[in-house]
Amino acid sequence: MTDNRVIVRPPNKASGIALLLAIILCAMAFSLTWFVYTSFRIDVGSGEIAILTRKIGKDLKNGEEIAPTPEHKGIQREVLTEGRYFRNPYTWSWEVVKQVEVASGEMGVKVSLTGDDLGYGEFLAHVDEKGEPTTKGIVPGVLNPGRYPIHPYLYAVEIHKPITIPAGFKGVVTNLAAPLAKDSNKLLVEKNERGVQTTALEPGTHYVNPYVTRIDLVDCRSQRFNLGQEDDMGFPSKDGFWVSLDGVIEFRVNPEKAAEVYVLFNQQENGPTIDAEIVQTIIMPNARSFCRLQGSNSSGREFIQGETRSAFQKAFETEMRKACEPLGIEIIQALITTIRPPEKIAEPVRRREISKQEELQYKQQVLQQESEQKLAVEKAMVEQKQSLVTADRDVVKVTTKAAEEQQVALTLANQQLAVAQLKLEASLDESRAIEARGKAAADVVRFDNEAEAAGWQTAVQAFSGDGQAYARYVLYQKLSSAWQRMMVNTADSPMMKILDSFTEPIGRTLAVQPPVTAPAVADPPAGPAAAP
Incomplete structure (x- = not known):
């Protein structure tokens, strides 16, 4: 008999200790691995860079701030961009910073912080063939909008507007x-x-x-300046009166000479703008010079008259252009808007000028009336000539139309005459044809009648020349097919009486003459058959 009992043995202390040690070792190994992984790991996120600093290695020279090679201690030149890296924390230390970002509508200027010092008066960093700076100072060029992994210990970036x-x-x-x-x-x-x-x-x-x-x-756009904006713009006339004026000058800087104009007329106290300098150094001096020189050649009352004012205006614009264009200033227009002579001479001269203007106006009205009269006469002559031309044109038109209608009527008459002649000839031909057909038909009828008459004559001769007997024979032939329908049972019927009247002559004739067979002829016409 088999023994199925389970034997329970006490636990072995050595195996439990081994298991515990194994678990502890695994935990320590995992902890060590995790510690090493987290301590050695460098995570550089998007838009960031990592700056490495070497703890051990060659010492730097005096004055050096950045390690020249990776074997030297200190901050390294190379940076770590986005990604995951592993470095020994006992050899390296690191710092994760944001990258330099230049926003849209801006630009960046790099400034080198390391390298040799610049000489006296220099501020731009020297660069090598690769474009890397070898000295301190501002690096030529700019950074366009974007993101750049620039080492903050090597370069400083200044943000400017374009x-x-x-x-x-x-x-x-x-x-x-x-x-x-x-x-x-x-x-x-x-x-x-x-x-x-x-x-x-x-x-x-x-x-x-x-x-x-x-x-x-x-x-370089068009600008306007009022001559009387700052002070009284005037000049002494030839007779010693002060004449004031006002005007507008429209000008602009010649775009082809913008640099030259800027150098000549830019004043430091006014900043970068040169509009005020152009007015003060070019426009106003030339305008005053012309007005005083040109205005002193005429008396005060002459500036009230229109001719002197117009001539002064034209000369002013011409001289301003000649004086300003060589300096790079284009005069678009120069207008004298108002000329104010002294009131002592202005009023009487003005009245006299008004009287002259009225006289000129009256003369002008007379000339206008005469011109209108001449124009009316010429207009009437023109209308008369036009009427004559129109009448002549109508006569020619009517004559031409009559000639055309006559030609058309003549052509139509000739056509109708030709058609009538053709119809006449056709009628003659048709009458001849009808006459020929009539003769032929008459001959046919005559021949038919003669033939038919000959047949009747021969048939009558068969009855001994008795036409009445032949007629009765023909009647009997016509009635023979319907004889049975016409017959009746009674011998005393009216029809039999009528027939009896024909029997005796026929019997006598047949007794005297031998029977003769009549020729087969066509049914005679009603006219000849009815004739005895």
Whole structure:
């Protein structure tokens, strides 16, 4: 018999200890692995960079701030961009910072913080063939809108606004960092020389380094200036009277000479704008000079008259253009709006001028009446000529129409005559044909009658020339087919009496003459058969 009992043995202490040790070792290994993983891991997120600093290695020289190579201690030049990296925390330390971001509508300027110091007067960093700066200072060029992984210990980034040149303006370019010009007496310099450049920028948005290039706006649009805006604009006349005037000058800067005008007339106390300088140094001096020189050649009363005013106005505009255009200022128009002579001479001269104007007006009215009279006569003559031309045209038109109608009627009559002749000839031909057909039909009828008459004559001769007997024979032939229907049972019927009247002559005739067979002829016409 089999023993199925389970034997329970006490637990082995050695196996439990081993299991516990294994669990502890696994936990320690996991903890160590996790510690190493988290301690060695560098997570660089989107839009970030990691700056590495080496703790051990070669020492830096005096004056060095950044490790020149990865084997040196200190902050490393290379940065870690987005991603996951592993570094030994006992050898390295790191710092995660945001990348430099240049927003839309802005630009960035890099400033090198490391390298050799610049010489006296220099502010732009020197760069090598790869474009990397080798000295401290402002790095040429700009950063356009975007995101850049720039090392913050190597470079500082300044945010600036780009230069926007509106429509109607020109951008005068001044190079601030190029070598000095060879010819220092020139207003404008060449492209790669320091100073104001010859070529100006067109309207638009320009991304330029403000430490390298300065752009000043010059308004090239049309502008107006009132001559009497600041003070009394006047001049002494030839006879010593003071004549005041007012006017408007419309001008603009020549876009082709914007840089030259800016250099000549820009004043530091007024800032970058040159409009006030143009008015004070060009417009007003030339206007005063012309008015005083030209106005002193005429007396005060002459400026009341229209001819002198018109001549003064034309000469003023012409002289202003000649004086301003060589300086780069275009005069669009120069108008003298008001000329005010002294009232002592203005009133009597004005009355006299009014009288002259009225006299001229009356003369003009007389001339106008005479002209209207001549015009009326000429108009009547023209209308008469037009009527004659119209009558002649109507006569020609009627005559031509009558001739055309006559020609049409003549042509139509000739056509009708030709048609009538053709119809006459056709009628003659048709009458001849009818006559021929009539003769032929008459001959046919005559021949038929003669043939029929010959047949009757021969038939009558068969009855011994008795036509009445032949007629009775023909009647019997016609009635023989219907004889049975006409017969009746009684011999005393009226029909039998009628027939009896024909029997005796026929019997006698047949007894005397031998029977003769009559020729087969067609049914005779009613006329000849009815004749005895």
